[in-house]
Structures are given as C-alpha cells and as structure tokens.
Amino acid sequence: MKNTALSHIHEQLGAKMVPFAGYNMPVSYEGVNAEHETVRKNVGVFDVSHMGEFLITGPNALDLLQKVCSNDISKIVDGQAQYNCMPNETGGIVDDLIVYKFEDGKYLLVVNASNIDKDWEWISKHNTMGAEMRNLSDDYSLLAIQGPKAVEAMQSLTSEDLSAIKFYHFKVADFAGIAHVIISATGYTGSGGFEIYCKNSEVEQVWNKVMEAGKNFGIRPIGLAARDTLRLEMGFCLYGNDINDTTSPLEAGLGWITKFTKDFINSENLKKQKEEGVKRKLIGFELKERGIPRHDYEIVDKDGKNIGIVTSGTMAPSLNKGIGLGYVTTENSAPGSEIFIQIRNKPVAATVVKTPFYKG
C-alpha cells in the first residue's frame, strides 16, 4: 500500500486511516458530520493526492484527447479546465476526469486513483498519433481546499487574486511560498474553493501554511467519508459506484459532456443511443421515511417489481434525510416519481428528485 506525502501528518492528527485505491488514506478525523459541516460553513482541506495526473503534450495532444474524451476540448482556452469522461468501445465509461489546458499542445489530465493504470493503458493504446505522455501521479500531490471561506482564508498565501479565478479555471502561480503551483477553482463538494497541485516534496509546506492561514477561519482537515457525503449531496457521480465500464454517459446524465460535434471512441453508438433514447437513467432520490439507502440496494415500484438499483446512498448531513443515486427504468425516472428502496427486505418510499439535493 502506498502512502501520500502527508500520511504521517494525518496519523499525527489522529485520523482514522483506511486503504483506498491502494493508498493509505484518512477517512475521518473528528467525525464525518462535523467535517461535512466545516466544509459547508467554513473551510476544510482534503489530501486527495491519490488522484492520478497525466501530462499530454506535443502537436498531436489535442487529437489524442479529442479521440479518447467525450467533451469537446477544442472549446476550452488556456487556463481553463473541463469535466470529461472517456467512453469505452462497448457503451460504458473507462473513467471520468478533468482536463486542464495550459496552452496549445499542453494538457493535464486528472483521473481517479483506482483507474490510473487502466487509464494510462487505455490512452496509450489509442495514442496512434504520437502525442507525448507522462504519468506524474507518483510525483504530484493534490490538496482540495473547499468551503465558502476558502478564498478569504487562502488569499494571504498567494500574489494571485483568488476571487478573480473563475469556476473551472486555474492559474499557475506562487502559493504558500512555492513557485509554480496550480491553483484551480474546482472541487467535488459544491461549496466552492480550490484544488492545489504541487510536487510531493512541496506539499508538507503547503499543508502547514494552509492550516496556519486558515486557522482564524476555522479550517479543519477533512477525510474521504465527508468527501463522499459532500459530493453525494450535490449529485456528483463517483466512478465505481454511479458510473463504470457498463454505464453509458447518456444513462448517467452526462449528456452535457458528451459532444457529438466531433468524433470520439464509440461516438457513433452513443449518438444512436441518444436518438433512440436510453432505457434506464441515473436519478437522485430522497427517502420519505426514515432509512438510509446503500450501494446495491434494489429499487422497486409500488407492486414490488424490480425497476433498478441504488449506486450511492447516505444520510445527508446537511439535509438530515436519506438520499441516493441509482439507475431506474426511464419510465420511472421523471422527478416526482414514487419509487421504493428495498432496505433489509422492507420497501421504503422515496421520491425521484432533481439534483443537487443540497442547494446552498
């Protein structure tokens, strides 16, 4: 099992550590509910250095990315980031990722930790145009500084005007005494903030300065458990739960990042699927009664007939009710539809709702 450059700090802070995607990661420090609230109300910092980073460069970089990614990367400008997925050839998804454009011929891909090897092989296999590829995953760390006070709390650490970085844009600038750090206005929580990419050798200094600068703003370290409840309240997909090698981006509600203005892997079949309509859809639902939906619980209709499956579920700390994502047949997918979640053989009534569940 791998450590991040900060695993020893998490252990010193008393974090509960768990193996996740081959890394020894902090799952919680003081408790998931308190950590969740810190991010919703103040600011929290996550070590998410397990995430993978690939640098794709050269005159053919864009061609390669346009082929493997579903979104149209020709639409982003220097200093902009874009949410994306990589469709496979059989209707599913290899991974979801963020593509950062530094300049023409220089892109950074940030992928899920559990998929680093699979993604690297997949992109390499399709790199028939000779783009240059470097896997930086073992050399780079990633801190997510998230929450409504993130801008104010972190401003003293950089000469860059943080409030001027627009959502899904980034700057390469000085941060916490380190030159050339990527400061990206992205995140997986719905509460605003930044993601900071730096070298492993620099991250301890960055972490310490972030904690120091955030002290008066109530900054706390946040574990993976709260990362999951925060993303789920926003209805953000988690690869391995809500999307995988067998779920189509159109079924998953990722039509907005699936652009048929260009060709990409499996675009013909996905275009056909879009025209014909999907048979099942990923939906958000809220329980009407007490209970907590969990991954793999069955979804049934009022007659007890199977209509789908839960892919993610939790008690939503900000809403204090059971929420989840799951696939249901298209005829049961409209917001307002009544569905039932089989919780230990008991059908519990739920309503299909539009995400995000948490609206700030």
Place this chain on the structure above:
Amino acid sequence: MNVPSNLKYTKDHEWVLIEGDTATIGVTDFAQGELGDIVYVEVETVGDTMEKNEVFGTVEAVKTVSDLFLPLSGEIIEFNESLESEPEKVNSDAYGEGWMIKMKFSNPDEIAELLDDAAYKALIGG
C-alpha cells in the same frame, strides 16, 4: 480504549451488563469508533423471544450499516427509545446513555460463553 471491567463482551463488539435475570446490551466504545457517526438505530424486535446470535436490530452510521446480534437467548423487553431522536448517544456514551436493549435471558449458562474485559481487550488489540 475504554473497556469497563464490570461488563461482558461479544466478538461482534457488543457489551452485556448482567443484573439478576436481565441483561442490558449495547455496542462497545471500539465499535462506535469504527462505525463513525451513528444516525439510526433500528430495533423492531421488542417482545420477541429469540435465540443467541440472531439479528435483533441494525445500527446505521453515515458510512456503513451493521447488524446487531443477540448475545444471549431470551425475550427482548425494552428498546432505548431515546436513541430514536438522539442516536449520537451511542457515539458519545456507548456504555451509558447509548445502551440499546434490555432482555430477560433464558439460559444463564450462556453467560460463561461471553468474553470478559481482558479477553475483549485482546480481541481488539488494546
């Protein structure tokens, strides 16, 4: 790790307080720490007579769900209903206000099969 010596324990991380023919049952401090924030304790077996090791309820934490196993055979006579509105008591006071059920046990011989505090400490590596 907090493991009071007046209690008996199970390998499923439950504690048992024996008083006469009644047993009070909850989950251990170690268990609540492993589960994380507890949001829901479901016990719908009050009045039932059950065998040792049968599932008498469930405890739901934010991140996980776990079955509760009856440590002794007998009748479940009471559920700690304050947990309906304050399940977090299991986290804050696992051996006190976080108790889950009371039961009348039917076979006192089963008590000898429970772990004492030293054996439970050894089990959890503490």
